[in-house]
Amino acid sequence: MSTVKVPASFADLSREDLAILVPELLLCGHLIDRSGMPHLIGAFGREGMTQVAIEEWMASSPIYARRMQRALGFEGDGVVTIFKGLQLDIGAPPQFMDFRYRVADHDHGEFWLNHCGALMDVEPMGDEYVTAMCHDIEDPTFDATALATNPHAQVRPVHRPPRRPADRTPHCLWTVAIDDTNEPPPVPDGLVTVGKSRAATVGLSPIDTGGPGQHDYAGALLADLRFPDFSHSALTRIAEEVCVQQHLLTLGFLLAVRARTDAAAALDIARKQLTGIAGLTSERIRNALGLPADLEGLAVVLAVHPALNPRQYVDVTISLGDRLLLTLGRECGASEDGAWPSMIDGEHLAPLTALVRGVSPRFAVQVVEETDTALTVEVVTGEPPAKEAPEVALTRFSTGADFAFTDRGIPLPLTVV
Numbered sequence: 001m002s003t004v005k006v007p008a009s010f011a012d013l014s015r016e017d018l019a020i021l022v023p024e025l026l027l028c029g030h031l032i033d034r035s036g037m038p039h040l041i042g043a044f045g046r047e048g049m050t051q052v053a054i055e056e057w058m059a060s061s062p063i064y065a066r067r068m069q070r071a072l073g074f075e076g077d078g079v080v081t082i083f084k085g086l087q088l089d090i091g092a093p094p095q096f097m098d099f100r101y102r103v104a105d106h107d108h109g110e111f112w113l114n115h116c117g118a119l120m121d122v123e124p125m126g127d128e129y130v131t132a133m134c135h136d137i138e139d140p141t142f143d144a145t146a147l148a149t150n151p152h153a154q155v156r157p158v159h160r161p162p163r164r165p166a167d168r169t170p171h172c173l174w175t176v177a178i179d180d181t182n183e184p185p186p187v188p189d190g191l192v193t194v195g196k197s198r199a200a201t202v203g204l205s206p207i208d209t210g211g212p213g214q215h216d217y218a219g220a221l222l223a224d225l226r227f228p229d230f231s232h233s234a235l236t237r238i239a240e241e242v243c244v245q246q247h248l249l250t251l252g253f254l255l256a257v258r259a260r261t262d263a264a265a266a267l268d269i270a271r272k273q274l275t276g277i278a279g280l281t282s283e284r285i286r287n288a289l290g291l292p293a294d295l296e297g298l299a300v301v302l303a304v305h306p307a308l309n310p311r312q313y314v315d316v317t318i319s320l321g322d323r324l325l326l327t328l329g330r331e332c333g334a335s336e337d338g339a340w341p342s343m344i345d346g347e348h349l350a351p352l353t354a355l356v357r358g359v360s361p362r363f364a365v366q367v368v369e370e371t372d373t374a375l376t377v378e379v380v381t382g383e384p385p386a387k388e389a390p391e392v393a394l395t396r397f398s399t400g401a402d403f404a405f406t407d408r409g410i411p412l413p414l415t416v417v
Contacts, residue, residue: 006318007303009311010239011205011232015213017289018235019228023405024288025242025306028281029090030097032249034121034398035276035391039269044260050132052256057137058144059190059252061091063200064245065148071207071237073216077150079109079176080221083414085149086111087225088217088238090245091141093117094225096403100170101414103221107178110158112170119161119171120399127162134161134172143185146176151184153177190255198333199247202313204240208233220413240310247313247339250274254338271343274351276391278307280401282358293360295324298379301359302326307340307351314341324379326352326365331373346370352377354389361385 007013013021033053040049065085069075074084083101086092092099096117103109113119122129138160146153153176160172194200209215213231227235253273257266282301291297299320302308308316308328315329334341344351346367356363362383368376388396395401 006299006320009205010236010304010309013236013304015232015235016228018232018239019230020288021285021304022227022235022238022242023094024281024284025239025246026088026090026093027096027400027403028277028284028306029242029246029249030093030118031280031395031398031400032090032246032253032273032277034400035280035395036253036269036273038394038397039272040257043265043269046128046132048260050136052253052260053133053137054140055188055190055256055259056249056252057091057141058188059194059255060245060248061089061141061145062148062191063195064241064248065089065145067244068238068241069148071204071241072234073218077178078106079103079153079178080106081149082146082153082176083109083111083221084217085145087222088242089145090242090249091145093400095405095408096400101221101223103414108176110173110175112173114170116161116171117398117400117403121397123161123163130162140185142174144188144191147185150178152180152182154179154182190252193255194248194251197248197251197337199244199251199313199337199339202244202310202333204244204310204312205233205237207231207237220415222411223414224408224411226408226411239304240312243306243309244313246306247334247337250340251337267343271348271351272391274307274340274343275354275389276395278305278351279354279358279389279392280395281305281307282355284358284401286359291359295320295379295381298356298359298363299324302355305355307355313339316341325368325376326379327374327376329374345375349377350389350391354392357386357389358392361388 037049040052068088098115099111101111122133142155155174155176158173207215211231214229215231215234254270257269285301302318308314313333315332317327319325328341349365352365364380364383365377366380368378
């Protein structure tokens with residue numbers, strides 16, 4: 001019988017492991033779109049995919065941006081608050097989306113990307129897809145993100161891809177200006193709908209201001225966030241918030257897809273999205289935390305996987321004894337919202353199968369019991385190595401699949417110049 005203690009929540013991880021996990025969660029949140037977009041292109045074409053991307057981010061990012069501001073104590077109405085929010089946003093994971101910032105004053109600043117992983121993914125697909133991402137999607141969604149801080153903020157390009165010349169750096173440059181004469185953008189219908197979800201208002205772990213480390217982000221804007229500098233309690237809350245970001249984005253995705261097809265087809269696309277990102281995420285978590293490719297390692301991955309977190313939103317029980325059992329309860333916020341865990345049932349185990357095979361291709365899952373209130377599955381071992389699910393293979397197309405974070409040392413504060 002295993003003697004490994006399965007984490008009950010992020011709080012059971014060490015501060016060191018949380019500091020490793022948080023950027024992984026941010027990156028995997030960004031890769032959700034890499035998982036979903038191929039299926040959207042197949043169903044609705046490039047233009048339909050573009051519109052879904054616009055609508056999902058506009059429906060979710062203002063909500064989760066405000067949540068993170070409140071959680072880490074950096075609420076405000078200036079460009080510094082906008083930039084801090086981007087550093088903790090699944091839309092801008094550190095280093096993979098290498099945002100650099102300059103602050104002129106409270107109302108003016110600029111940012112640029114020395115490296116844009118999203119561009120590296122899309123550029124080989126041609127200028128039409130690059131324009132769809134860097135023009136059609138970014139124009140409304142950057143303003144929607146800024147809306148969380150100040151309705152009079154406008155984000156405008158100085159230059160952006162398609163790159164001319166082809167190796168132009170930085171990859172793009174944008175200005176941010178806040179002016180009371182700027183007309184606030186209309187509030188998207190999707191934002192109102194997602195704002196009524198359980199995910200939008202779920203209460204998470206309060207940050208304990210005792211113990212070593214940084215408990216908030218109320219100080220100066222830093223060139224980079226170094227997550228080991230945060231306290232254990234702050235990292236726990238950040239991890240929970242990043243998982244909520246992923247669920248909110250998925251709710252926005254579902255809303256946009258349902259507007260274009262019937263409920264069954266929309267759910268099928270969402271399950272494929274979940275399957276692709278679930279498998280790649282579990283693989284990255286296992287590698288990042290140095291976990292073994294056995295049931296003990298899988299139990300830890302299940303305990304911290306964003307599809308199954310935070311515990312205040314997802315009812316999940318993991319039991320590791322003579323066998324590994326996973327129970328998904330149906331009486332929780334995630335089920336009420338129709339979020340990821342609700343998409344998994346006895347007839348639709350592909351997302352869970354991909355998740356466990358991200359730890360070992362010899363794992364499989366089988367139903368132990370399914371009722372109206374819960375699904376219990378067992379992880380089966382000793383299977384012949386399975387071929388990677390096509391949904392995971394499509395997600396692996398992204399350069400983010402193998403992206404490696406580096407230690408950039410002590411970050412510099414960015415002060416007004």
